[in-house]
Amino acid sequence: MASKKYQTIVVGGGLAGMSAANTLHNKGIDYKVIEASNRSGGKVLSDRQNADVFFELGPQFVNKDMTEMARLIKASGMEIKETDMPENAISISSMNQEIDNLTDFDTRLDDWDGQVDERLSALYDRFFDDEGVKKIISSNQAELLNIHPDHISARALKEVNARYESEMSDLTHQSSGPLNQVISYLEKNIAGNIFYNEPVQQVVETNEGCTIITGAGEYEAASVIVAVPPTVASRISYSPNLKDQYQEALNSYTDGAIIKASWVYRQPFWHNHLVNGEVKRIQEIIYTDPKGVVVMDSSKKGEEHRLTMFIGADEAKKLDQEGEEHQRRMANQLLTEVFGDQAKNYEAMALSAWVNHPYCGGGYGASVHIGGKVDAAETLREPFHQFAFACSEIAEAFPNFMEGAVRSGQHAANRIAKEKR
Numbered sequence: 364m365a366s367k368k369y370q371t372i373v374v375g376g377g378l379a380g381m382s383a384a385n386t387l388h389n390k391g392i393d394y395k396v397i398e399a400s401n402r403s404g405g406k407v408l409s410d411r412q413n414a415d416v417f418f419e420l421g422p423q424f425v426n427k428d429m430t431e432m433a434r435l436i437k438a439s440g441m442e443i444k445e446t447d448m449p450e451n452a453i454s455i456s457s458m459n460q461e462i463d464n465l466t467d468f469d470t471r472l473d474d475w476d477g478q479v480d481e482r483l484s485a486l487y488d489r490f491f492d493d494e495g496v497k498k499i500i501s502s503n504q505a506e507l508l509n510i511h512p513d514h515i516s517a518r519a520l521k522e523v524n525a526r527y528e529s530e531m532s533d534l535t536h537q538s539s540g541p542l543n544q545v546i547s548y549l550e551k552n553i554a555g556n557i558f559y560n561e562p563v564q565q566v567v568e569t570n571e572g573c574t575i576i577t578g579a580g581e582y583e584a585a586s587v588i589v590a591v592p593p594t595v596a597s598r599i600s601y602s603p604n605l606k607d608q609y610q611e612a613l614n615s616y617t618d619g620a621i622i623k624a625s626w627v628y629r630q631p632f633w634h635n636h637l638v639n640g641e642v643k644r645i646q647e648i649i650y651t652d653p654k655g656v657v658v659m660d661s662s663k664k665g666e667e668h669r670l671t672m673f674i675g676a677d678e679a680k681k682l683d684q685e686g687e688e689h690q691r692r693m694a695n696q697l698l699t700e701v702f703g704d705q706a707k708n709y710e711a712m713a714l715s716a717w718v719n720h721p722y723c724g725g726g727y728g729a730s731v732h733i734g735g736k737v738d739a740a741e742t743l744r745e746p747f748h749q750f751a752f753a754c755s756e757i758a759e760a761f762p763n764f765m766e767g768a769v770r771s772g773q774h775a776a777n778r779i780a781k782e783k784r
């Protein structure tokens with residue numbers, strides 16, 4: 364069933380796809396978005412539990428250098444609010460010991476020459492003598508990357524870190540309202556141009572452009588932007604010329620895995636916590652057993668008190684087998700281990716698992732595995748004829764963040780518009 368020919372088809376309605384579509388819309392280019400699921404937003408997913416409380420089940424934090432996200436939050440009728448992170452607040456381990464060397468790893472990775480690629484875990488052994496420090500750093504990185512450090516290419520991580528164009532932590536600000544509103548704003552501009560529930564299975568480049576095949580039918584377009592994460596894109600089938608160009612780069616990625624739990628409390632008991640006999644305010648807890656678990660104070664200044672736990676990598680994969688009830692119990696148990704029974708008195712809680720998601724991949728995003736192409740993002744960023752990829756992972760700036768997804772979508776749309784037949 365061949366249907367109408369469009370100028371551009373965007374595959375995927377996450378932030379990258381929606382930003383690409385809005386850019387095409389503003390340029391007056393005829394386009395359609397084809398989305399696999401029944402909603403747009405991809406990993407952006409807000410959960411409003413009642414009139415006062417909402418949770419972000421996916422992304423939450425931005426900083427002021429993430430200018431496109433800041434612009435979208437404002438355009439959606441919200442503002443950027445500061446996260447409550449006073450200078451005197453400290454990081455502790457789950458053994459209740461203060462930690463102050465968390466940024467050491469990033470500094471050493473920056474200084475590392477990276478001539479020969481290595482597994483990330485090999486660098487911990489080289490950079491740190493102290494077994495305790497090594498455990499903390501490797502647990503923290505397992506949360507940040509959502510992937511066991513044995514599987515990660517250290518050179519590729521160094522390259523990804525270099526694309527984080529900010530001196531500021533990514534945690535400094537948040538949107539005043541649910542990020543779903545950003546998606547609604549992007550949707551409003553392109554109303555009627557999104558087809559839902561149509562996973563794209565195949566993209567074939569022809570002399571006239573591209574044929575896009577879904578379970579429901581075929582679309583013809585002069586150009587295509589595939590705006591899905593690289594691991595998910597690797598499961599779409601491509602004509603031989605596109606395969607030659609991109610398959611090795613797509614196969615260079617491996618998915619993360621993350622479970623996110625958030626709690627709202629009436630009393631911020633972590634503001635007065637005893638560490639070695641002294642009362643301290645806790646900003647962050649890093650667990651070493653299980654590895655890859657981090658809790659942070661995610662409250663916005665002047666608003667209700669919140670804690671958020673991220674359970675990453677192997678532990679997330681293990682818990683994903685168990686179902687949500689068990690995951691909630693485990694998250695509550697881990698918090699109680701540090702703060703005691705007061706952690707049980709929460710007013711609201713939300714939990715979400717991003718593990719092996721059929722359309723969003725897993726974790727915050729995908730990373731280049733050991734043995735993968737270190738420059739895979741560069742390959743995927745470069746359009747081929749009238750075909751382009753977009754997704755956060757390959758963004759020139761802020762990869763694996765919402766900002767990267769938005770900029771990557773805009774970049775792909777601008778390149779396709781420039782090379783329009």
Ligand SMILES: Cc1cc2nc3c(=O)[nH]c(=O)nc-3n(C[C@H](O)[C@H](O)[C@H](O)COP(=O)(O)OP(=O)(O)OC[C@H]3O[C@@H](n4cnc5c(N)ncnc54)[C@H](O)[C@@H]3O)c2cc1C
Nearest residue numbers: 375377378379399405406422423424563722755764765768
């Ligand atoms: C728990 C969690 C916390 C995070 N925290 C933060 C944070 O605090 N700050 C931050 O900036 N970022 C954060 N991130 C990362 C951020 O969410 C992502 O970088 C960003 O949303 C990725 O957008 P994307 O459009 O590239 O991909 P996605 O959001 O994965 O969108 C891909 C879209 O393509 C669709 N699709 C897939 N396959 C097909 C197909 N075959 N056919 C048609 N459609 C298809 C999917 O359904 C989806 O809509 C977090 C992520 C998670 C999961």
